[in-house]
Amino acid sequence: MEEGKILVTGGAGYIGSHAVRQLVKSGFQVVVVDNLSTGHLDAVDPKAEFVYGDVRNLGLLDAIFTKNKIVGVMQFAGKIIVPESVSHPLSYFDDNFSGVLAILRAMRAHDCKNIVFSSTAAVYGSSKEPAITEDAPLHPESPYGFSKLAAEHLICDCEKAYGIKHCIFRYFNVAGASEDSSIGEAHPVETHLIPVTVNASESGKQMQIFGNDYATRDGTNLRDYIHVLDLADAHVLGMKMLLNGGNSAIINLGSETGYTNKEIVETVGEVTGKKVNYVFGPRRAGDADSIVASNKKAMEILGWKPTRDLKQMITDDVNWRKKHPELYGNPNNKFSKVQLQHVDKVNETRNHSSLYEELENIDRIKAHKIKVANDL
């Protein structure tokens, strides 16, 4: 296997932080680059080197690649909220496409030949297939989906032109947390059904299930869910495959079966012991009956299939929230506020040094050793 370090972009985020851990456990040396727009420093494995910065900053990438022998990149950095992408398409293409463009430029300049890319089921749009395969038609229905598909195309073109190999993973819904409950899902704006339902169960607030007359086993929407640790394992397998000389591949990470919204709400109630207070609301425009991915190709190429079920995902999420009622924040929530401001400032000014000064004033950040471009 080619020797060197793995650069994980977005390694302070939900999925990236779990992937960093699995990489470290598998014996890899890891460098994380993250602008902390939605990620958390405390989520980063202490055995990984953390570089604070933006992947669109070519100077920063150049410094990282010059200092470290990077043999592979795992790209998680980006924005993920579909409705937000509809109102902010420029910002979504900037992060999700320009970020990948900058990474590929740095990889080409430094002769790094392997990239594992976090893509999404949103590239398929609403498919009629019972279990979506990788050759299903590509019809993204949001700027988020388009920005990811555009990045996929660029990655594939870079293989033809420069021999940069890829493993592109398309996945659907991700849930769960680490087994020891030390890291878990903590998006500044939480839109994902499992954490939203766990929070509703704890607070007793009423929530809605949109529609109960779909063509599924209980009338509610059926969706694919994968445990974040299963997903992280797949990313490590994908990187190893490339480093061992394997060919490029585009692979769905799916469950083949999926779970309905009602099953999720009921399982959350079982796990927390607090029945979720829910009502059925009207259907939402554009929601397909069922969206589930085939995992045959993942099995054939990587020998991967999910090993953790819905109950495990929910149990791990609940335990993580119990152990960390403030998630990664501090009691006065200063940290999350800065993160939210940070997103706009990066996009408006790209003035990284002033952001760094702002972050430096926060005790929680000061306690960590952060490197910026000038330190490298």
Ligand SMILES: NC(=O)c1ccc[n+]([C@@H]2O[C@H](COP(=O)([O-])OP(=O)(O)OC[C@H]3O[C@@H](n4cnc5c(N)ncnc54)[C@H](O)[C@@H]3O)[C@@H](O)[C@H]2O)c1
């Ligand atoms: N969470 C899901 O259910 C899901 C489903 C399908 C695909 N994905 C993909 O997985 C990836 C990770 O998702 P997540 O849930 O971990 O999101 P996340 O928001 O928790 O993580 C993204 C990380 O990237 C960082 N980041 C964003 N823009 C950056 C930039 N320009 N430079 C440096 N760092 C930057 C953020 O600070 C954060 O740490 C995304 O690319 C997303 O499209 C996620």
